[in-house]
Amino acid sequence: MDARYPELRGRVAVVTGAAKGIGQGIALRMASEGMRVVAVDIDADSLTTTANALRALGVPVMAFHGDVSLPGDIVRLFEEALQAFGTVDLLVNNAANLRRSRLLDDHEGLLELQLATNVAGPYLCSQRAAAIMREAGGGSIIHISSVGAARAHHRGLPYDVTKGAINAMTQAMAVDLGGYGIRVNAIGPGLTHTWRTDAFRDPAAYRAAADRVPLHRFGTVDDIAAMVAFLASDEASYVTGQIIYVDGGLSAQLEPPWEERRLAADADGTAAAGSVTKGAHRA
Numbered sequence: 001m002d003a004r005y006p007e008l009r010g011r012v013a014v015v016t017g018a019a020k021g022i023g024q025g026i027a028l029r030m031a032s033e034g035m036r037v038v039a040v041d042i043d044a045d046s047l048t049t050t051a052n053a054l055r056a057l058g059v060p061v062m063a064f065h066g067d068v069s070l071p072g073d074i075v076r077l078f079e080e081a082l083q084a085f086g087t088v089d090l091l092v093n094n095a096a097n098l099r100r101s102r103l104l105d106d107h108e109g110l111l112e113l114q115l116a117t118n119v120a121g122p123y124l125c126s127q128r129a130a131a132i133m134r135e136a137g138g139g140s141i142i143h144i145s146s147v148g149a150a151r152a153h154h155r156g157l158p159y160d161v162t163k164g165a166i167n168a169m170t171q172a173m174a175v176d177l178g179g180y181g182i183r184v185n186a187i188g189p190g191l192t193h194t195w196r197t198d199a200f201r202d203p204a205a206y207r208a209a210a211d212r213v214p215l216h217r218f219g220t221v222d223d224i225a226a227m228v229a230f231l232a233s234d235e236a237s238y239v240t241g242q243i244i245y246v247d248g249g250l251s252a253q254l255e256p257p258w259e260e261r262r263l264a265a266d267a268d269g270t271a272a273a274g275s276v277t278k279g280a281h282r283a
């Protein structure tokens with residue numbers, strides 16, 4: 001794809017969780033914009049594959065095999081990034097543990113792991129990156145949040161809690177770092193097609209899930225990467241402290257579309273077969 005924001009060419013992007021899924025899409029988009037990319041991931045094999053794909057786009061790439069839940073790895077990451085490229089202009093905090101549970105189901109250790117990976121990791125990466133950006137006179141930090149920060153998933157614990165913390169972190173860091181010319185924003189993806197959504201290759205399963213979304217489709221990694229590119233670009237130079245949901249309208253709606261159809265059918269007295277008992281969902 002052609003570069004859309006020429007000012008990004010040659011700048012340095014650190015993308016965590018870049019080996020797969022949304023992070024891979026973001027790293028590829030940043031490379032397409034001509035940025036030098038530091039791709040970070042805990043999954044060594046996938047990281048090698050992605051780093052090769054990035055290099056094939058003709059930009060310098062540093063693959064960093066490390067774990068963002070480990071403060072020592074974060075220190076090493078930014079030391080090596082500075083050695084390789086001399087600066088950091090963009091940090092995308094994308095890596096996360098996505099497991100979800102109910103509060104009363106057994107998920108021992110998951111809270112600690114997700115606080116370390118999804119909250120402390122982005123916090124400490126931002127701290128290191130911001131110190132470099134302050135010296136350079138500015139930069140951009142983008143956290144990858146989730147619709148789960150705005151509206152709770154069913155079986156969404158403790159994951160949604162960590163994404164709520166990301167939203168608070170976005171605003172607090174934006175206020176704190178604005179004076180250094182460092183902008184901090186977050187993107188909240190909705191249902192996004194990745195290797196994780198293989199179960200929805202079945203058209204009927206896909207349609208049922210996609211129909212919950214006002215735009216009637218899943219998002220793509222390119223949808224998320226496009227927002228990252230915009231927020232990183234100079235076009236967004238007055239945007240900071242914002243949480244932008246790239247979710248096809250999922251977080252905007254009070255009820256899924258079939259609820260509207262059911263209510264209309266109830267009002268007509270023609271409730272569709274299989275619809276929920278009248279009034280069951282009305283509080």
Ligand SMILES: NC(=O)c1ccc[n+]([C@@H]2O[C@H](COP(=O)([O-])OP(=O)(O)OC[C@H]3O[C@@H](n4cnc5c(N)ncnc54)[C@H](O)[C@@H]3O)[C@@H](O)[C@H]2O)c1
Pocket residue numbers: 016017018019020021022023040041042043046066067068069093094095096097098117144145146147188189190191192193194195196
């Ligand atoms: N896929 C979705 O529908 C969706 C929806 C909302 C939010 N998100 C958010 O988008 C981001 C990416 O999610 P995804 O769906 O691409 O997941 P994914 O599992 O495909 O990718 C996450 C990447 O992060 C890496 N990673 C995990 N723990 C790490 C660690 N401790 N250190 C370094 N790397 C680590 C993984 O190896 C993987 O490559 C996450 O922050 C997630 O919460 C995703």
